Amino acid sequence: MDAFDPDERKIFVPEEIQESIRTLIRWAGDDPDREGLADTPKRVARAWREYCQGYDADPGEHLSRTFAEVGGYDEIVVLKNIPFQSHCEHHMAPITGTASIAYLPTDRVVGISKLARVLHGYAERLQVQERLTAQVAQAIWDNLRPQGVAVVIEAQHGCMTGRGVKTHGVGMVTSRMLGCFLDNPESRKEVLALMNKC
Numbered sequence: 001m002d003a004f005d006p007d008e009r010k011i012f013v014p015e016e017i018q019e020s021i022r023t024l025i026r027w028a029g030d031d032p033d034r035e036g037l038a039d040t041p042k043r044v045a046r047a048w049r050e051y052c053q054g055y056d057a058d059p060g061e062h063l064s065r066t067f068a069e070v071g072g073y074d075e076i077v078v079l080k081n082i083p084f085q086s087h088c089e090h091h092m093a094p095i096t097g098t099a100s101i102a103y104l105p106t107d108r109v110v111g112i113s114k115l116a117r118v119l120h121g122y123a124e125r126l127q128v129q130e131r132l133t134a135q136v137a138q139a140i141w142d143n144l145r146p147q148g149v150a151v152v153i154e155a156q157h158g159c160m161t162g163r164g165v166k167t168h169g170v171g172m173v174t175s176r177m178l179g180c181f182l183d184n185p186e187s188r189k190e191v192l193a194l195m196n197k198c
């Protein structure tokens with residue numbers, strides 16, 4: 001839990017953290033003492049606590065409350081195009097995109113918003129897209145014990161669009177299939193069709 005700064009009614013930012021951000025501003029070529037940048041170190045520090053708040057919890061816990069009563073429903077559950085933001089662990093640059101998450105229940109389902117919470121819990125960390133995709137799929141697999149899980153993520157990487165090759169509009173697609181979606185080509189085709197990914 002972060003300490004609280006009662007004067008500012010926000011989390012307390014230690015001096016060494018502020019100084020490290022001033023150093024970065026100097027390194028970027030600007031003067032951290034000019035007026036417009038005076039409060040920037042605190043803002044950046046607090047923004048980063050927020051970007052990375054996924055470290056504070058185990059995202060799988062969102063899946064601990066399940067419903068066994070599914071009224072005979074035995075088809076695929078899909079949540080499509082959930083927007084998310086993450087940050088790449090190589091450049092700490094933004095990753096923005098959408099995820100589609102599906103599972104075929106065995107005997108338990110979760111509230112649909114919980115799938116988005118699992119996504120955000122892993123996205124709000126320093127990530128690579130491949131691992132984010134795998135972690136979301138694995139959390140659903142471990143907690144719901146479904147017949148299959150499919151996760152497809154499409155995202156743009158700030159480290160590609162804003163620097164280096166500056167390729168705007170280029171999306172990266174990753175997917176993770178488990179259970180029947182991995183083993184059975186028909187099931188995979190069905191879930192990708194439901195996600196509009198084929």
Ligand SMILES: [Zn+2]
Binds near residue numbers: 091157
């Ligand atoms: Zn990167």
